[in-house]
Amino acid sequence: MLRLLSLVALMLLSPSLLxxxxxxxxxxxxxxxxxxxxxxxxxxxxSVEAGQPVTYSGETQGDYVKIxxxxxxxGWVDANLISSEKSFRVQLPEVxxxxxxxxxxxxxxxxxxxxxxxxxxxxxxQLTTAEESLSIASNERDSATRELASIQNNERYEMLKQGGxxxxxxxxxGVILVYLPRPRRRQKNRW
Numbered sequence: 001m002l003r004l005l006s007l008v009a010l011m012l013l014s015p016s017l018l019x020x021x022x023x024x025x026x027x028x029x030x031x032x033x034x035x036x037x038x039x040x041x042x043x044x045x046x047s048v049e050a051g052q053p054v055t056y057s058g059e060t061q062g063d064y065v066k067i068x069x070x071x072x073x074x075g076w077v078d079a080n081l082i083s084s085e086k087s088f089r090v091q092l093p094e095v096x097x098x099x100x101x102x103x104x105x106x107x108x109x110x111x112x113x114x115x116x117x118x119x120x121x122x123x124x125x126q127l128t129t130a131e132e133s134l135s136i137a138s139n140e141r142d143s144a145t146r147e148l149a150s151i152q153n154n155e156r157y158e159m160l161k162q163g164g165x166x167x168x169x170x171x172x173x174g175v176i177l178v179y180l181p182r183p184r185r186r187q188k189n190r191w
Contacts (some may be wrong), residue, residue, distance in 0.1 A: 033047050051089030061076075
């Protein structure tokens with residue numbers, strides 16, 4: 001039973017113990033007064049501007065919570081005016097810093113992209129030039145191949161022509177030799 005009672009007491013005390021010395025914020029849409037006690041009947045110690053960070057002490061009485069403001073003053077404010085989320089006043093510089101970083105990164109990426117696009121254009125230009133050179137070289141190779149084949153055919157034709165001329169000359173010479181009168185042989189019995 002004692003354990004159960006101590007557990008219940010610990011549960012009731014723990015939110016206030018856990019909440020002590022936590023940073024909280026005055027809501028962005030208000031300008032509130034810091035009172036000397038938990039209510040409007042207490043003396044006003046000063047004011048806290050909207051969005052200012054305050055330290056929540058963990059003490060609550062009714063609708064009021066005890067805080068320490070950004071100037072180090074300890075007092076009470078309406079609990080509805082306290083928020084655990086960062087105020088716009090605190091978020092704005094953080095967001096502005098992140099925005100500046102993102103813009104710097106975007107500028108760098110844009111510059112890199114422009115550099116990359118320029119490099120791609122140069123490479124495409126070089127590729128086009130290389131393709132044109134390849135086309136010219138291929139045409140020259142094809143032309144040289146045709147000329148070589150023509151020269152080889154001409155050489156064969158010349159060889160055949162020369163062979164034909166030699167054969168023709170041989171035939172003519174053979175015919176001429178056949179019809180030439182033959183010298184007669186001397187007979188042996190003649191003196």
